[in-house]
């Protein structure tokens with residue numbers, strides 16, 4: 001077992017008193033598993049991810065990665081934050097290479113890899129631009145490249161494709177799938193799109209509204225490699241419907 | 257793949273014709289035109305209304321003084337310029353470390369900040385005579401006054417800049433295993449530079465004022481001293497020469513900081529030229 005999350009809760013203390021973001025939550029993630037989290041806005045998805053990375057502390061419970069308890073920033077990791085965090089004073093490629101710089105990796109080798117990744121996400125001609133010269137979606141794509149640069153054994157992605165149009169989103173879904181097949185890694189993927197979650201994942205975790213709990217976990221037994229066309233198959237639609245029914249039965253989604 | 261690429265491409269700016277771009281980018285031609293117009297109006301006004309030279313000399317008279325006494329003016333300018341630049345450098349050297357301490361230690365900030373604000377409310381002209389008593393006529397009191405007058409905007413702006421690093425960027429750094437020192441050099445400081453430069457620009461203009469104030473109170477050389485002497489001699493033309501040199505020096509120093517800013521921060525929006533052209 002790679003990741004163990006046991007009875008973890010989170011209470012933020014704010015000016016207006018404590019805010020309970022997560023109720024006790026337990027989840028295990030296997031090595032090289034692709035797990036998606038879906039749930040209503042504000043239910044604590046980002047909080048869960050930040051606690052897993054050790055950047056934000058959990059209030060109670062235990063989190064461990066490969067047997068090691070998480071008590072501070074965990075660095076063997078690649079993170080795509082919900083808001084792209086590009087450094088405005090660095091060009092696109094130097095933003096991506098920041099990862100290699102701080103980890104003291106071979107710059108020549110990783111410059112080549114950075115170029116390759118930028119080409120995959122369609123930013124080949126923009127490597128020498130500054131972030132302010134890019135669109136929101138392009139900025140997010142650059143930060144995805146930065147998270148992937150060092151082939152991290154654990155990849156955390158917080159709504160990485162949220163800012164993209166449907167076409168680019170599909171393309172990047174396909175690219176991410178290919179990347180993940182070629183260099184397997186454990187992925188925790190947060191999204192608002194049920195169909196994106198089903199398409200990408202081995203398992204989809206459905207969370208309830210704040211304070212977040214795990215409402216249900218759905219195993220996705222679709223064959224891999226998956227092509228976009230799989231989204232029209234009855235099995236795929238059945239999975240989407242099942243997740244939708246969980247939202248309805250738990251009151252997350254109400255029609256009247 | 258191709259799709260993502262095509263979606264990405266039709267985004268960048270349309271290039272305006274070269275001359276339009278040049279006109280929009282270059283400020284010097286405009287400054288020259290308005291400057292020339294200013295002096296022309298001045299000259300015509302003096303000629304037309306026949307102002308006496310002891311009230312308002314014509315620009316041509318000032319120019320004549322500049323040309324004839326260039327060696328004296330140059331050496332006095334060098335003295336004042338040296339005070340300005342040295343005082344400014346001392347100020348930066350004190351203000352930046354202080355700003356860093358403020359950023360990292362809330363306690364230090366609470367202790368020292370009120371003192372700094374307090375000293376700042378005292379007009380420097382009021383304390384300048386004291387410095388004369390304490391430090392004499394030499395370079396030292398001038399440096400101290402220039403430093404005192406420039407130091408506040410540098411500290412304030414640097415603190416604002418250093419504190420403006422958002423939490424998410426700190427998280428990013430930590431997830432890459434950055435040490436606190438690396439967070440400072442690679443994230444916090446570059447992020448603060450636009451704000452730091454805003455402070456430097458204000459400070460360099462104040463430095464000119466500081467140097468002149470210090471020379472007014474007690475000096476035996478420099479442009480401020482020259483103005484005092486010219487005033488007692490009722491040499492209005494000489495006073496205008498000195499003022500003109502001062503304003504040109506101020507503009508050049510300000511421009512120098514701006515140039516440095518553009519070189520160091522090509523990414524920064526306030527120096528982004530295409531933003532001017534496109535809007």
Ligand SMILES: Nc1ncnc2c1ncn2[C@@H]1O[C@H](COP(=O)(O)OP(=O)(O)OP(=O)(O)O)[C@@H](O)[C@H]1O
Nearest residue numbers: 012014019021040041042043044045046047048210
């Ligand atoms: N730094 C913070 N301080 C105080 N409360 C916070 C903080 N961050 C999050 N919260 C609270 O915790 C709850 C969960 O926030 P979180 O960002 O994890 O939600 P989310 O599921 O990622 O939402 P979204 O889908 O909109 O991104 C929110 O209701 C919010 O009020």
Ligand SMILES: [Mg+2]
Nearest residue numbers: 045046082158
């Ligand atoms: Mg979130």
